[in-house]
Amino acid sequence: MVSVGIDIGSTATKAVVFDGGVRGRAVVPTGWEPREAALSALRDALLQAGIAEGQVGGIVGTGYGRISLPIFDRRVTEITCHARGAHHLCPATRTVIDIGGQDSKVIALDEGGMVSDFIMNDKCAAGTGRFLQVMAGVLDETLDGLGSLAAGAEPVSLSSMCAVFAESEIIGLLAKGLEKERIAAGILDTIARRVQGLAGRIALRDTVTFTGGTANNPAICRVIAAHLGVKLHVPEDPQFVGALGAALIAAD
Amino acid sequence: MSLTQTEAFQRIATIRERSVIALKESKETGLKVAGTYCQYSPAELIVAAGAAAVSLCGTSQTPIPAAEKVLPRNLCPLIKSSYGFAVTDTCPFLYFADLLVAETTCDGKKKMYELLGQIKPLHLMQLPQVQNETALDSWILELKRLKERLEESFGVEITSERLRDAIRLLNEERRSLKELMDMCRLKPSPISGMELLTVLHNTGFNIDRRDNIALMDQLTAELRRRAAAGISPFTEATPRVLLSGVPVGIGSDKVVKLVEECGGSVVGFENCTGYKKLDPVDEAGDPLVAVAERYLRVPCSCMSPNPGRFELVKRLVEEFQVDGVIDLTWQGCHTFNIESHALKQFVQEQLSRPFLQIETDYSESDTEQLKVRIEAFLEILARPR
Numbered sequence: 001m002v003s004v005g006i007d008i009g010s011t012a013t014k015a016v017v018f019d020g021g022v023r024g025r026a027v028v029p030t031g032w033e034p035r036e037a038a039l040s041a042l043r044d045a046l047l048q049a050g051i052a053e054g055q056v057g058g059i060v061g062t063g064y065g066r067i068s069l070p071i072f073d074r075r076v077t078e079i080t081c082h083a084r085g086a087h088h089l090c091p092a093t094r095t096v097i098d099i100g101g102q103d104s105k106v107i108a109l110d111e112g113g114m115v116s117d118f119i120m121n122d123k124c125a126a127g128t129g130r131f132l133q134v135m136a137g138v139l140d141e142t143l144d145g146l147g148s149l150a151a152g153a154e155p156v157s158l159s160s161m162c163a164v165f166a167e168s169e170i171i172g173l174l175a176k177g178l179e180k181e182r183i184a185a186g187i188l189d190t191i192a193r194r195v196q197g198l199a200g201r202i203a204l205r206d207t208v209t210f211t212g213g214t215a216n217n218p219a220i221c222r223v224i225a226a227h228l229g230v231k232l233h234v235p236e237d238p239q240f241v242g243a244l245g246a247a248l249i250a251a252d
Numbered sequence: 253m254s255l256t257q258t259e260a261f262q263r264i265a266t267i268r269e270r271s272v273i274a275l276k277e278s279k280e281t282g283l284k285v286a287g288t289y290c291q292y293s294p295a296e297l298i299v300a301a302g303a304a305a306v307s308l309c310g311t312s313q314t315p316i317p318a319a320e321k322v323l324p325r326n327l328c329p330l331i332k333s334s335y336g337f338a339v340t341d342t343c344p345f346l347y348f349a350d351l352l353v354a355e356t357t358c359d360g361k362k363k364m365y366e367l368l369g370q371i372k373p374l375h376l377m378q379l380p381q382v383q384n385e386t387a388l389d390s391w392i393l394e395l396k397r398l399k400e401r402l403e404e405s406f407g408v409e410i411t412s413e414r415l416r417d418a419i420r421l422l423n424e425e426r427r428s429l430k431e432l433m434d435m436c437r438l439k440p441s442p443i444s445g446m447e448l449l450t451v452l453h454n455t456g457f458n459i460d461r462r463d464n465i466a467l468m469d470q471l472t473a474e475l476r477r478r479a480a481a482g483i484s485p486f487t488e489a490t491p492r493v494l495l496s497g498v499p500v501g502i503g504s505d506k507v508v509k510l511v512e513e514c515g516g517s518v519v520g521f522e523n524c525t526g527y528k529k530l531d532p533v534d535e536a537g538d539p540l541v542a543v544a545e546r547y548l549r550v551p552c553s554c555m556s557p558n559p560g561r562f563e564l565v566k567r568l569v570e571e572f573q574v575d576g577v578i579d580l581t582w583q584g585c586h587t588f589n590i591e592s593h594a595l596k597q598f599v600q601e602q603l604s605r606p607f608l609q610i611e612t613d614y615s616e617s618d619t620e621q622l623k624v625r626i627e628a629f630l631e632i633l634a635r636p637r
Contacts, residue, residue: 064620064624076631077624077627077628077631078624078628079624079628079631080628080631103621103624114632114635115628115631115632116606116632117600117606117607118625118628120621120624120625122611
């Protein structure tokens with residue numbers, strides 16, 4: 001059976017078409033209209049797979065926008081979907097770390113790959129993809145640029161985890177003439193400390209799989225792995241893990 | 253007909269309005285009223301003084317901005333709301349109260365009471381923070397001090413006989429409430445958590461205890477009929493949640509609402525607005541000592557250590573066929589927030605049940621974030637164990 005998973009995140013909307021394996025996938029910016037983004041990601045992914053909408057047996061929606069679409073047969077939270085996707089890609093996964101656009105989470109899986117516990121960050125942007133985006137913006141860099149800039153630099157210590165306060169702190173440091181590289185390294189450090197704080201509330205068991213678009217950035221992966229003292233497994237295309245999990249659940 | 257449309261439920265739903273009218277009339281004919289905030293307030297002494305013991309408001313977001321003009325913003329919403337109602341004079345029960353009875357439970361409350369005491373006559377009881385013999389001795393002295401204050405303020409004598417009568421009456425009310433709450437042991441429960449919360453919340457404002465007992469017995473009888481006929485808002489498969497942690501009421505009910513909107517059933521409230529109320533006072537022996545023993549036993553996180561809470565959670569998880577425990581902690585409530593760590597270990601390891609801590613306040617700003625956590629938790633509970 002052909003199934004589809006659509007993960008409507010706060011930043012990006014991802015769709016995966018699954019039929020024994022991934023047949024097609026697409027990512028579009030969520031923008032201000034999550035419904036349109038979901039439909040457009042669905043169209044693109046089906047087109048890539050060469051499958052007509054009528055052939056799809058089930059669609060599961062996940063992500064913060066999961067409430068908004070009548071095409072979904074079911075809605076499942078991103079916690080369950082990320083766990084399912086990560087376990088499918090790497091059956092040894094016992095912990096999933098996901099840094100999304102508006103929240104970050106650490107998920108514990110049992111031997112069968114089922115969620116046994118999870119923890120999410122508080123309701124603010126500290127430790128999320130949004131934090132990175134805002135800080136990269138202050139330095140006039142892209143996310144990738146932020147990573148390469150940070151490589152090898154001695155991180156400056158930023159005391160603010162809050163996206164608003166950290167921005168003022170960085171502007172202050174720039175005014176003092178501190179090197180951009182050190183600030184970039186400090187920003188990654190802040191994210192890693194935040195994830196470390198979250199992860200401290202759940203026993204981190206191997207294998208730790210890192211999902212979400214942020215995991216595409218090797219510099220961030222390195223810093224987080226160093227802070228947690230674990231090896232991170234980053235699947236190919238970590239951004240699609242939630243949508244893949246949703247497609248797998250739709251195929252059940 | 254839904255449960256909320258039944259006569260018993262309708263009367264319970266309007267207790268607050270009726271109680272305000274009754275209070276106004278009774279005050280004109282000389283009734284004395286003592287307001288309480290906490291499960292540690294020994295209502296038996298107030299009732300034995302011939303006065304009405306009523307709960308005071310503290311579960312609404314509305315007066316919090318007014319409270320924040322004085323109190324720190326990062327204080328627990330329950331304390332801010334209670335104080336906010338007082339400074340804005342918007343709680344009718346506080347308005348009618350001749351005396352407030354309060355206790356030194358947590359740091360936030362006892363310092364807030366210093367400020368509240370400037371607005372209203374307030375008797376502060378020094379609550380011990382440990383449950384042993386020495387603590388009991390000093391707590392008995394505190395109860396004697398309250399007895400004297402009530403006698404002096406209300407111009408009455410609290411005899412042992414009157415205290416025994418009050419103990420019997422309040423135990424009868426506990427018996428009635430327990431039978432009602434125990435209907436949730438059935439699978440599926442014939443009453444939703446939100447409906448039960450309405451009963452728990454509203455009956456606290458009733459000055460007529462016998463009316464409370466009659467209404468709750470009537471509702472329990474109705475629930476028995478419904479259960480026998482297989483009527484329930486839930487199914488056998490609905491995940492059953494025990495809510496532990498901080499007190500909740502109408503207005504601070506968002507987590508209960510969300511759990512049930514997301515497809516769960518709240519079958520028990522292990523908090524001081526729920527099952528902790530039901531512990532009866534021993535009717536034998538010295539009545540004042542018996543009252544002291546009962547109230548010192550309340551397993552609140554302000555006690556250190558607090559083993560009673562863990563025992564109660566274990567008992568409720570087993571007796572109410574609970575699938576998972578949600579520990580609700582208000583932001584700024586240090587004692588419950590810290591205790592959550594030990595409770596999580598206890599529930600996951602000793603009771604083998606999934607556990608979710610939710611730290612929030614009275615505002616609606618985090619509804620969507622809470623929904624994700626609660627839905628994900630219910631997804632865990634819905635799996636066959």
